[in-house]
Amino acid sequence: MASLITCPHCGQRPKEEYTIKGDAGPKRPAPGAPEREWFDYVYQRDNPRGTLQEFWHHSGGCRRWLVVTRDTVTHEVFSVSDASERAAS
Amino acid sequence: MSEVSQMDVAILSRPALAGVKTGRLGASGAAGIRLEALPEGFLLHLLAKPGDGAAAGKAEALASRLGTVLRKTAPGQWYVAGGREMPAAEVRTIEAELLPAIAISDQSHGRVRIGASGPAVESMLAKLMAADLSLKAFPEGHGTTLFAGHVAAHAQRFSADRFEITILRGFAADLWGSLIEASLEFGVEATGPA
Ligand SMILES: [Zn+2]
Numbered sequence: 001m002a003s004l005i006t007c008p009h010c011g012q013r014p015k016e017e018y019t020i021k022g023d024a025g026p027k028r029p030a031p032g033a034p035e036r037e038w039f040d041y042v043y044q045r046d047n048p049r050g051t052l053q054e055f056w057h058h059s060g061g062c063r064r065w066l067v068v069t070r071d072t073v074t075h076e077v078f079s080v081s082d083a084s085e086r087a088a089s
Numbered sequence: 090m091s092e093v094s095q096m097d098v099a100i101l102s103r104p105a106l107a108g109v110k111t112g113r114l115g116a117s118g119a120a121g122i123r124l125e126a127l128p129e130g131f132l133l134h135l136l137a138k139p140g141d142g143a144a145a146g147k148a149e150a151l152a153s154r155l156g157t158v159l160r161k162t163a164p165g166q167w168y169v170a171g172g173r174e175m176p177a178a179e180v181r182t183i184e185a186e187l188l189p190a191i192a193i194s195d196q197s198h199g200r201v202r203i204g205a206s207g208p209a210v211e212s213m214l215a216k217l218m219a220a221d222l223s224l225k226a227f228p229e230g231h232g233t234t235l236f237a238g239h240v241a242a243h244a245q246r247f248s249a250d251r252f253e254i255t256i257l258r259g260f261a262a263d264l265w266g267s268l269i270e271a272s273l274e275f276g277v278e279a280t281g282p283a
Binding site for chain 2: 009
């Protein structure tokens with residue numbers, strides 16, 4: 001687990017200040033989408049070895065939702081951005 | 090409805106830091122740290138409407154009108170705080186002036202402030218806070234929300250050797266204890282609520 005995350009608003013902080021929501025990849029299906037799509041969205045995760053994009057909440061700091069891109073093997077953090085910067089989809 | 094009226098229950102105002110450890114504690118010699126329970130006056134949490142570019146200027150103007158500084162807590166969010174009590178009517182007047190650019194959450198009874206100062210203040214706070222507190226990274230006028238021990242708090246720098254820490258009321262006594270403990274090696278002069 002990456003132990004230091006640099007919040008774009010607060011600077012470098014320990015992982016204890018954050019709450020991890022998990023994989024930022026899955027896209028929310030339309031409300032009327034088939035149950036199969038909803039099941040995949042809610043339960044199915046890839047758990048990749050390597051680069052992963054995750055939602056992290058800076059719960060002990062600015063309380064903004066962030067997107068952290070990190071390597072699950074080396075723990076290297078490639079980027080951290082505010083989740084509002086992601087294109088709405 | 091219950092039959093209990095205000096006549097039967099006396100509601101007493103009790104400082105959040107009543108009864109905490111105070112006085113001259115720890116290492117002897119000149120005290121490296123001074124801790125103060127600051128008056129529980131007003132504390133307003135300002136929340137800007139997302140995307141409103143004028144909100145920061147309005148928040149700044151309010152702070153200077155109230156004779157205090159703007160304490161940044163998050164993007165588009167600030168505290169303004171002071172030692173005097175602010176009547177509810179005044180809070181409503183301020184909010185009416187600022188809406189819709191800024192909404193206000195009156196936290197006057199929810200959060201308290203502790204003053205921490207002295208030549209050893211950076212070293213002392215660094216034991217509890219995992220942020221860079223050096224004057225270069227955390228200059229005068231800078232404020233941020235961060236963990237103090239295991240609880241979220243807000244730290245604001247007022248000078249090279251003075252910070253104010255804002256903490257939820259219910260955690261204040263616990264944080265005070267941690268601050269005292271972290272200060273003992275430097276010698277501490279601690280003043281409780283008036
Ligand atoms: Zn943050």
